[in-house]
Amino acid sequence: MKNFALIGAAGYIAPRHMKAIKETNNDLIAALDKNDSVGILDSYFPTADFFVEYERFDRHIDLLKRKGKAIDYVSIASPNYLHDSHIRFALRQGAHAICEKPLVLNPHNIDALSIIEEETGKNIYNILQLRLHPSIIALKEHVENEVKLNPNKVFDVDLTYLTSRGNWYFTSWKGAEDKSGGIATNIGVHFYDMLGWIFGDLKTNVSHLKHPSANAGYLEFEHARVKWFLSVSYDYIPDEIKAQGQRTYRSITVDGKEIEFSGGFTDLHTLSYEHILNGGGFGLSEARKSIEIVSSIRKSEIDTDTGEIHPFVNKAV
Numbered sequence: 001m002k003n004f005a006l007i008g009a010a011g012y013i014a015p016r017h018m019k020a021i022k023e024t025n026n027d028l029i030a031a032l033d034k035n036d037s038v039g040i041l042d043s044y045f046p047t048a049d050f051f052v053e054y055e056r057f058d059r060h061i062d063l064l065k066r067k068g069k070a071i072d073y074v075s076i077a078s079p080n081y082l083h084d085s086h087i088r089f090a091l092r093q094g095a096h097a098i099c100e101k102p103l104v105l106n107p108h109n110i111d112a113l114s115i116i117e118e119e120t121g122k123n124i125y126n127i128l129q130l131r132l133h134p135s136i137i138a139l140k141e142h143v144e145n146e147v148k149l150n151p152n153k154v155f156d157v158d159l160t161y162l163t164s165r166g167n168w169y170f171t172s173w174k175g176a177e178d179k180s181g182g183i184a185t186n187i188g189v190h191f192y193d194m195l196g197w198i199f200g201d202l203k204t205n206v207s208h209l210k211h212p213s214a215n216a217g218y219l220e221f222e223h224a225r226v227k228w229f230l231s232v233s234y235d236y237i238p239d240e241i242k243a244q245g246q247r248t249y250r251s252i253t254v255d256g257k258e259i260e261f262s263g264g265f266t267d268l269h270t271l272s273y274e275h276i277l278n279g280g281g282f283g284l285s286e287a288r289k290s291i292e293i294v295s296s297i298r299k300s301e302i303d304t305d306t307g308e309i310h311p312f313v314n315k316a317v
Helices: 014-023 054-066 080-092 107-120 134-149 183-199 239-243 265-277 284-299 311-315
Strands: 003-007 027-032 049-051 073-076 096-099 124-126 155-163 202-211 214-221 224-231 248-254
Touching: 003 014, 003 054, 003 080, 014 027, 014 265, 027 054, 049 054, 073 080, 080 096, 080 107, 096 265, 107 284, 124 284, 134 183, 155 183, 183 214, 183 224, 183 284, 202 284, 214 284, 224 311
Parallel strands: 003 027, 003 073, 027 049, 073 096, 096 124, 155 224
Antiparallel strands: 155 248, 202 214, 214 224
């Protein structure tokens, strides 16, 4: 049984980390969040010590280490812009870090973390859960088989991800680009990771739409041409989906064929933890490509003359 600490215990994704720690038969010793709405801890680890001040949490972790009850892993589910700092904290305490996506906001942060990883001898793992989804694994195998038959094969991919958020989103840290990285980073980074993992090196990255609630563009990989559209606005949800009372729409087509991967998301964090604890896991090198993509999107200018444009761009509101 390994000892875990959790930073960001009151966030949306934190319960999946608690569940994963529990289901892999490990123990959550301490948790931190500036917000104290963490009653969910009672469902998983009611005896975990909880802190709302980083300084007291830091002292507690250090005392545990001196008493022979050191933390083995620090799980990080804090706001995106704090990931880099919290990863450093974990490694300085002699623990491995398991961090939510995006690992960091910019590629140069990865370079700096690699130095600390080497200095401490501890590992940094990124939750790249789509790599463990059965449908995505099957797609990767299909693409690899096709490329073996035709090394010049290039697939046409359409990615649409609409996940409606209320007004709170833009008041929270998620609505601030300097803290979340913007729409493409906050809700798209694991899709970009998946695309790069399956279709190879990136050749072209063009932005077609930049709006606080929606981003769109064109990515060209070694073996794929990708039109993508991401939004947190309910206005883009197709009418037939609205009629079903749903507020989320997710679609990936490859050469016109829909890739069904709607189910199984709630279990992917547990699979990710099992993967890490069994000697696997996705480290800094695996995270780099997606971070380079989102960083480039953030810095790019709009260019509607290059690449294929996603049809939803014309619906921009």
